[in-house]
Amino acid sequence: MSDVAAAGPVFLDAGESALVVEFGRSVDPAISDRVLALDAALAAAPPEGLRELVPTYRSLMIHYDPLRLDRARLVGLVEEQLATASADIRPGALWTIPCCYALPHGEDLAEIAALLGMPPERAADLHAAARYRIYMYGFSPGFTYLGGLPEPLAISRRARPRPPHDSKVVLVGGGLSAIASFAMPTGWYVVGRTPERLYAPERASAFLFEPGDSLRFEAIDPTTFAALEARADAGEVVALRTPA
Amino acid sequence: MTALRILSCGPGVTVQDGGRHGYLRYGVTVAGPMDALAHAIANRAVGNREDSAALEISLGGIELTAEDGPLTIAVAGGTFQTTLDDQPLPAAVVATLEPGAKLRLRAGAAGMWCYLAVAGKLDLPAVLGSRATHARTGMGGVDGRMLQAGDRIAVSPPGRGAADAGTIVAPLLDRPADVIRVLPGPQQDYFAEDQVAAFLAGPWRISPRGDRMACFLEGPTLRHAGGFNIPSDGVAMGAIQVPGEGQPIVLMADRQSTGGYPKIATVIGTDLGRLAQARPGTEIAFRAVSHGEAVRALAEQRAFLDAPIGIEPLRRDRFSSEFLLGRNLVGGWIDARQPG
Numbered sequence: 001m002s003d004v005a006a007a008g009p010v011f012l013d014a015g016e017s018a019l020v021v022e023f024g025r026s027v028d029p030a031i032s033d034r035v036l037a038l039d040a041a042l043a044a045a046p047p048e049g050l051r052e053l054v055p056t057y058r059s060l061m062i063h064y065d066p067l068r069l070d071r072a073r074l075v076g077l078v079e080e081q082l083a084t085a086s087a088d089i090r091p092g093a094l095w096t097i098p099c100c101y102a103l104p105h106g107e108d109l110a111e112i113a114a115l116l117g118m119p120p121e122r123a124a125d126l127h128a129a130a131r132y133r134i135y136m137y138g139f140s141p142g143f144t145y146l147g148g149l150p151e152p153l154a155i156s157r158r159a160r161p162r163p164p165h166d167s168k169v170v171l172v173g174g175g176l177s178a179i180a181s182f183a184m185p186t187g188w189y190v191v192g193r194t195p196e197r198l199y200a201p202e203r204a205s206a207f208l209f210e211p212g213d214s215l216r217f218e219a220i221d222p223t224t225f226a227a228l229e230a231r232a233d234a235g236e237v238v239a240l241r242t243p244a
Numbered sequence: 245m246t247a248l249r250i251l252s253c254g255p256g257v258t259v260q261d262g263g264r265h266g267y268l269r270y271g272v273t274v275a276g277p278m279d280a281l282a283h284a285i286a287n288r289a290v291g292n293r294e295d296s297a298a299l300e301i302s303l304g305g306i307e308l309t310a311e312d313g314p315l316t317i318a319v320a321g322g323t324f325q326t327t328l329d330d331q332p333l334p335a336a337v338v339a340t341l342e343p344g345a346k347l348r349l350r351a352g353a354a355g356m357w358c359y360l361a362v363a364g365k366l367d368l369p370a371v372l373g374s375r376a377t378h379a380r381t382g383m384g385g386v387d388g389r390m391l392q393a394g395d396r397i398a399v400s401p402p403g404r405g406a407a408d409a410g411t412i413v414a415p416l417l418d419r420p421a422d423v424i425r426v427l428p429g430p431q432q433d434y435f436a437e438d439q440v441a442a443f444l445a446g447p448w449r450i451s452p453r454g455d456r457m458a459c460f461l462e463g464p465t466l467r468h469a470g471g472f473n474i475p476s477d478g479v480a481m482g483a484i485q486v487p488g489e490g491q492p493i494v495l496m497a498d499r500q501s502t503g504g505y506p507k508i509a510t511v512i513g514t515d516l517g518r519l520a521q522a523r524p525g526t527e528i529a530f531r532a533v534s535h536g537e538a539v540r541a542l543a544e545q546r547a548f549l550d551a552p553i554g555i556e557p558l559r560r561d562r563f564s565s566e567f568l569l570g571r572n573l574v575g576g577w578i579d580a581r582q583p584g
Binding site for chain 1: 265266267268269270271272273371372380381383427428429430431474475476477478479480481482483500501502507510511512513535538539542543546
């Protein structure tokens with residue numbers, strides 16, 4: 001069930017220079033659609049004084065300069081967009097991301113499979129067969145939150161974080177999947193690793209995905225991983241983008 | 245090429261510009277100065293744009309010199325002990341740093357952060373459009389890290405070596421942190437009214453655990469009305485999140501772009517620097533203000549920064565005339581609206 005507010009969104013201040021437009025309180029594709037539609041509409045015609053837009057699961061944070069853009073005027077503009085914008089949003093691209101589930105990359109795959117009572121191969125197959133929605137970035141540069149994890153793989157995050165994982169790992173935890181660009185300790189489980197660089201500051205597009213895009217993983221073996229990683233490190237994008 | 249040379253350096257000293265903007269939606273931290281007003285004043289005092297890259301000095305302190313030519317520098321923020329070749333200077337000052345002269349900044353009477361701006365441009369590569377250091381992700385500044393002894397930062401081109409020097413007149417920098425103004429929300433409805441009142445009253449003591457990422461507060465335990473996990477949403481600088489244990493955390497310059505705890509209130513823009521400058525052990529309370537009051541405070545600060553920065557001649561009773569002549573210190577005004 002969706003809890004999209006029928007009466008429209010709620011406007012919340014996050015200090016005098018940021019406005020949160022909240023469409024609901026849960027993680028839900030219908031709510032995310034509304035967030036992304038407003039994000040796209042404001043990005044297409046940004047008012048003077050708008051600084052930055054941050055879409056998340058159920059709200060859009062609008063950073064603005066209140067000395068150049070009056071709060072009441074900003075709220076009015078958002079309401080206008082919501083009244084006139086079509087319900088359709090830009091259909092996202094589909095990304096195919098290579099992922100190696102085998103050791104040494106899928107460090108925690110055996111652990112999570114044991115907890116879920118299935119063989120590791122089954123857990124990897126389930127993960128690779130699903131189609132994910134890119135809800136948002138957060139946490140660290142290029143860290144991507146993915147909805148659409150198959151129910152049999154849903155597991156709580158660890159009670160205590162594990163030691164730092166490698167860069168470019170594919171994670172499962174808290175009913176979601178995710179991709180992390182930076183090495184760090186985590187409460188998630190590392191099920192695989194991608195040779196693709198989700199954050200490459202020197203590349204023309206430092207980041208690959210937009211929130212709202214879809215994503216699937218293609219299982220690869222460690223030899224293919226090594227070959228693709230060398231190409232990715234040389235600046236090539238090894239993920240495949242299929243336009244909507 | 246004219247350069248700054250770091251002779252010695254404590255931990256936590258970084259290069260910061262106005263911050264890395266435009267990439268929050270991709271999970272990139274803004275970083276930038278902890279005390280944006282002091283950072284802007286130091287830059288304006290040497291004729292730079294206010295968001296130029298400058299050094300953010302921690303309580304660890306720093307010792308540096310100029311190489312291959314003189315540099316006009318400004319120091320502002322906190323009340324640090326500043327000496328030039330062992331002669332004390334005021335806490336907010338413009339001076340000329342001659343090659344070989346030794347400028348030393350050390351923790352002083354008050355404050356956590358001090359800014360050292362250099363007339364001209366620090367020759368460092370921009371990462372995603374900014375030179376702000378975010379050490380956790382290795383972005384910006386000098387190799388994405390804190391500064392260390394031996395670092396050399398070229399200044400290219402150096403600003404006009406203005407002889408104008410003296411005390412920076414910036415009464416706005418003299419700001420006690422006893423009462424910090426906040427705007428309630430965005431998630432104050434995750435707390436009962438008496439808990440919001442308890443939050444405002446405090447008193448809160450600033451914990452020594454803080455860093456550029458967050459300011460931890462110790463005081464009464466706040467209870468959530470319901471759960472304390474929310475779907476992660478955007479986090480503004482100054483957001484005060486309350487995790488399960490009930491002790492608030494104010495998220496500062498190096499905060500992550502999103503977070504999953506309810507945010508009871510947000511520190512208003514003009515009071516962020518005041519909070520950042522408060523030392524561990526300082527007792528504070530919060531006062532809720534309206535959006536209009538927060539914007540008026542911001543407009544007042546903006547007007548101050550848009551006006552020329554006052555530079556008063558150094559007082560001769562504190563410095564020998566020989567020293568003043570040697571340093572070519574004379575009074576004057578710099579029109580801060582004209583970038584050098």
